[in-house]
Amino acid sequence: MYVIVVGGGKVGAQTARELVAAGHEVLVIERERAKVEALNEELGEIAVVGDGPEVRVQEEAGMNRADLVIAATGRDETNLAVCQVAQARFARQRVIARINNPKNAAIFRALGISLTVSATEAIMAHIEQELPSHPLIHLLQLRGGGFEIVEILIPEDATTVGRRIHSVELPPDALVPLVVRPDGTPVIPNGDSVLEAGSEILAVTRPEHETELRRALTGGA
Amino acid sequence: MKIVIMGCGRVGANLAERLGAEGHDLTVIDTEASAFRRLPDGFAGRTVLGNAVHHETLREAGVEEADAFVAVTQGDNRNAMAAQVAMHLFGVQRVVARIYDPEREKIYRDLGLHTVSPTLILSERLHEAIVEP
Numbered sequence: 001m002y003v004i005v006v007g008g009g010k011v012g013a014q015t016a017r018e019l020v021a022a023g024h025e026v027l028v029i030e031r032e033r034a035k036v037e038a039l040n041e042e043l044g045e046i047a048v049v050g051d052g053p054e055v056r057v058q059e060e061a062g063m064n065r066a067d068l069v070i071a072a073t074g075r076d077e078t079n080l081a082v083c084q085v086a087q088a089r090f091a092r093q094r095v096i097a098r099i100n101n102p103k104n105a106a107i108f109r110a111l112g113i114s115l116t117v118s119a120t121e122a123i124m125a126h127i128e129q130e131l132p133s134h135p136l137i138h139l140l141q142l143r144g145g146g147f148e149i150v151e152i153l154i155p156e157d158a159t160t161v162g163r164r165i166h167s168v169e170l171p172p173d174a175l176v177p178l179v180v181r182p183d184g185t186p187v188i189p190n191g192d193s194v195l196e197a198g199s200e201i202l203a204v205t206r207p208e209h210e211t212e213l214r215r216a217l218t219g220g221a
Numbered sequence: 222m223k224i225v226i227m228g229c230g231r232v233g234a235n236l237a238e239r240l241g242a243e244g245h246d247l248t249v250i251d252t253e254a255s256a257f258r259r260l261p262d263g264f265a266g267r268t269v270l271g272n273a274v275h276h277e278t279l280r281e282a283g284v285e286e287a288d289a290f291v292a293v294t295q296g297d298n299r300n301a302m303a304a305q306v307a308m309h310l311f312g313v314q315r316v317v318a319r320i321y322d323p324e325r326e327k328i329y330r331d332l333g334l335h336t337v338s339p340t341l342i343l344s345e346r347l348h349e350a351i352v353e354p
Binding site: 054055056075076077080081084085088089101104107111 | 274275276296297298299301302306309310322325328329331332
């Protein structure tokens with residue numbers, strides 16, 4: 001793959017190192033000459049001095065033959081501009097944007113940049129997983145389709161304990177493909193499977209139906 | 222009209238003076254408190270200290286009730302992002318962004334943003350001044 005990384009700071013440089021080690025062709029665009037020189041010294045001629053959102057810079061970087069663009073600077077406004085210019089001028093479908101302030105994820109999504117990575121969100125997701133009593137854990141955001149995979153723990157006091165799955169009214173478009181029973185056995189449930197206290201339900205849902213789904217499966221516990 | 226201006230440089234302050242004289246309800250945002258000194262004596266609008274790329278700052282400036290939002294900081298990327306946030310997330314009807322880079326100005330215009338490129342306007346004026354009698 002040919003990957004263009006915009007931003008040669010800690011995140012951009014480390015991403016470039018990993019990609020080079022994995023055998024990919026990489027070009028880093030970075031504004032500061034000193035950072036470019038350090039990267040070139042370490043990894044061979046892979047970095048150029050330039051302002052990532054500029055059309056000419058992207059053109060010279062060979063944006064039209066790039067398989068992937070990673071906007072990894074420490075500024076969200078720069079990362080957004082990199083993605084918007086790449087998508088508008090070079091029909092780049094595959095862009096990944098680093099988001100420094102999680103609140104900015106909404107504007108990236110609204111502008112069609114669905115693949116974003118936020119360190120803060122990643123840390124929060126891990127905290128969620130480390131809390132055993134957390135009622136709903138986000139496992140995976142499915143790209144583009146507006147679905148996500150979540151895990152829901154059925155608490156001891158859930159009013160749905162003992163009920164069969166078909167008798168639970170799930171929100172529209174929600175699906176329960178897997179149940180991990182309290183003893184750790186994974187089962188693919190059918191409508192007759194009974195909800196047990198302590199089991200973990202893996203469900204596919206639209207993000208806006210998350211609360212409704214949790215309420216349906218746990219009875220609001 | 223209720224208007225929010227992001228960036229209190231020469232252009233932002235001059236625009237605030239014009240709009241203020243017409244009696245509009247103004248809020249000016251800048252990251253530097255010293256920038257507000259550019260505003261005219263007796264400026265009747267509000268000033269908000271902060272970075273308008275942040276939603277909190279935009280809310281504090283009252284962008285949710287604003288009829289218009291103007292982004293005139295020195296940074297094209299900042300202007301473009303704040304203007305798109307005002308338009309897409311806060312539903313402001315009239316949004317204008319200054320974009321120096323003519324190439325990017327065209328991209329944002331195609332994406333539905335109202336843009337002004339001082340580079341293009343100045344270059345046109347200079348061209349006229351040179352070749353026209």
